[in-house]
Amino acid sequence: MDTLSIKVNALEANESFLRSAVGAYASRMNPTLETVSDIKTAVSEAVTNAIVHGYACDPKGIITVNCEIDDGLLTIEVQDAGRGIPDVEEAMRDFFTTKANEERSGLGFTIMKSFMDKLEVYSEPGEGTLVKMEKKLYA
Amino acid sequence: MLDYTLTYRTLSVRLTGEIDHANAPGLRLQLDNLIKSLKFDAFVIDLKGVTFMDSTAVGLIMGRYKKLKELGKKVSFGNTSPEADKVLRVSGLYTIINKM
Numbered sequence: 001m002d003t004l005s006i007k008v009n010a011l012e013a014n015e016s017f018l019r020s021a022v023g024a025y026a027s028r029m030n031p032t033l034e035t036v037s038d039i040k041t042a043v044s045e046a047v048t049n050a051i052v053h054g055y056a057c058d059p060k061g062i063i064t065v066n067c068e069i070d071d072g073l074l075t076i077e078v079q080d081a082g083r084g085i086p087d088v089e090e091a092m093r094d095f096f097t098t099k100a101n102e103e104r105s106g107l108g109f110t111i112m113k114s115f116m117d118k119l120e121v122y123s124e125p126g127e128g129t130l131v132k133m134e135k136k137l138y139a
Numbered sequence: 140m141l142d143y144t145l146t147y148r149t150l151s152v153r154l155t156g157e158i159d160h161a162n163a164p165g166l167r168l169q170l171d172n173l174i175k176s177l178k179f180d181a182f183v184i185d186l187k188g189v190t191f192m193d194s195t196a197v198g199l200i201m202g203r204y205k206k207l208k209e210l211g212k213k214v215s216f217g218n219t220s221p222e223a224d225k226v227l228r229v230s231g232l233y234t235i236i237n238k239m
Contacts (some may be wrong), residue, residue, distance in 0.1 A: 012161035019191075037191075037222050044193040048160045103167070105198035107230050114229045 002069045010051045010061035010080070018065055018078075019043040025067055026074050029137040038115040039074065039135055045108040046078035046131040052099070054082025054129055072138050078131045085123040092121065140188075141169050150179035151217060155188030158196035170203055174210070182207050183239065185217035192223050197230045204236060215239045 004025050008014045019040040026039050047063060055061030066077040085091045092113075097106035113119045118134040140155040152173065158166065174182075184200065186192070207214050216238045219227065227233055 015159050015161050016157060034221070034225075037225070040191060041193050041222075041226065044159055044191075048193065048195060052160065103198040103202040105194045105201060105230065107194040107197055111194050111226065111229055115225075 004065075004067040006065045008063055008065075009059045010055040010057070010063055010082075011059050012051065012057075014063065015044055015047050015051070018047050018063070022065065022067060022076060026069070026135075026137060029069060029072060029074075031137040035135065035137060039076070042112045042115045042133055042135075043076060043078065045112050046076075046133070049108055049131070050078060050080035050082065050129065052104070053085070054080035056083070069137065072136060074135045074137050076133045076135075078133075079128065081128040084125040084127050084129055085121070086125050088121050088123050091123075141166060143173060145177055145179060148179045149181040149183060150177055151183040151185055153185040153188060153217075155190075157191040158189060158199065159191065159193055160195040163195045163199045167199055167202065170199075171206070174203070174206065179212065181213040181215070183215055183217045184236075185219075186223035186227075187218035187220055189220050189223040192226050194226070194230065196223075197226065197232060200232060200236070 006021060022043045023036050023040040027036055050063045051057060061080060061082055064079045068075045090096055092109040094110045095106040097104040112133060116133040116135050120132040123129040143150060143152045204214050214236050216236055
């Protein structure tokens with residue numbers, strides 16, 4: 001068993017904290033620098049979504065990150081109990097954003113999908129969102 | 140972090156360190172101030188010193204690009220770090236803004 005569990009408030013400062021923490025956790029398996037960078041980017045996207053969309057930047061919101069390494073495979077879950085996504089399929093489309101006026105690119109899920117080996121998103125309006133990602137830590 | 144040089148009406152802006160949702164608003168303000176206050180024809184975005192960026196940085200660059208195009212400026216990328224390069228490639232920004 002090799003697991004990591006972190007619970008933090010939806011603060012902007014936790015974007016860099018969480019991506020660095022998960023990057024450092026993955027590093028114990030000696031992945032390439034590019035793999036660590038991919039993981040950090042994907043975690044940053046998921047955590048930013050939880051803060052900006054899930055909790056509308058309300059720091060009372062709680063973000064939970066659960067990770068596991070099993071046989072060289074890293075699984076990351078980023079979970080919030082925020083407002084949820086009404087249409088996940090639509091949200092995952094390239095360039096789709098509900099906040100165009102704030103210069104959001106609408107590429108968060110596109111980047112998570114491209115940078116990780118697997119991406120699954122579960123969401124219920126009013127209940128929150130769970131982003132589950134996988135990445136092989138060695139070739 | 141941000142610094143810039145202005146030579147022969149080319150404004151080169153170097154962004155360094157991490158660009159994410161937490162610090163993008165500050166960078167946007169600094170960039171928009173430069174765009175407003177300096178006289179230039181070409182705008183070069185140098186990302187060689189960027190150690191981390193995510194889709195928030197893509198939104199930041201796209202927003203500046205639109206503004207600069209409206210002003211009739213030429214926009215291009217200078218050097219990029221491998222971390223920045225991958226995000227730019229995946230996001231399709233290279234199809235809109237050329238690399239020098």
